Amino acid sequence: MHPIITTESRPEAMADVPGICELPLTRAVVHYRDAHELYRTGGRIQDIGMAVVVEGRFASAVRAIDLGSAEVKYLNLASELVILDWVYEPTLAHIRALAGPGREAAVTAPGPSDELRRYCFDLALRVLDRRGFSHLTRPTLLRIGFRDLCKDLDLHESTVVRIVTGRGEVTRVHLDYDANALVFHSAGPSIGRKVEVAIREIFPGLSVQRSATAVSGASPAWEVRFGVPVTFAELRASLLAMRRGLNHLFARFEPERFRSVEGLMATFGERATLDRFALGGEVPETGTGSASESDGTTAPGFEQITPMSVH
Structure with missing residues (x-):
């Protein structure tokens, strides 16, 4: 040696x-x-x-x-x-x-x-x-789709949706692009019980659990796993489910802000960058599942979105 x-x-x-x-x-x-x-x-x-x-x-x-x-x-x-x-x-x-x-x-x-x-x-x-759609391009396609959602609901410098869920409590929601999971975390000591209950009600049938990867300096987070999409149609369906669910969270915790956003979407429409891809697998036109169209807390038609296969 x-x-x-x-x-x-x-x-x-x-x-x-x-x-x-x-x-x-x-x-x-x-x-x-x-x-x-x-x-x-x-x-x-x-x-x-x-x-x-x-x-x-x-x-x-x-x-x-x-x-x-x-x-x-x-x-x-x-x-x-x-x-x-x-x-x-x-x-x-x-x-x-x-x-x-x-x-x-x-x-x-x-x-x-x-x-x-x-x-x-x-x-x-x-x-x-x-x-084309593959495990290599999937994270980028998810990021582009979630970026559209963030721009529609809460445009600022980060790819995060912020929701005021209580007095002095702001819940931040970002997407884990590799796991296809929404991650909820708060700047406070923990996410309130009412927020946890709302997440479980609005995303029925999906895995809701504590996040294994905590955000640095933040409280323990919760994540909603949609499963890893294996087709482009499944990817778009999961993004549609996320949009519906976050719309309902806005409607529950920030009704005035939700009405303002809903008015803008009705006038200008939603951003849909993924429509520009010719990757096949059309998602049925079922509407955005506006919270104002339902008396319940679960997004209309959301029960049709089933968890996808996890690899």
């Missing part, structure tokens, strides 16, 4: 290891996990967790542009990174041209242009359409 007294870079250190191939990630379209996000649980509302790598020669980290916000991300390769596809060199060159010189200095840059954001998001839609 020979002691190593000098620090080698990753390519040099692994160059003589059989079976190891160092592949530059430049031009890769990747799905990055929440371990790469420096923001609160759920991520930022502008991001979709899918990025194109614009500089990936080094072994420690890569520089990428999120295809939702068109903002620069530095992804640590020590964490999990999923490669979904690759873009052609002219596509990458066009992104760099739209980003303009000096975008490396992301802190001082004024921000991505609307043209760059539109191009990046269109690129994301094309890649997802080409890759």
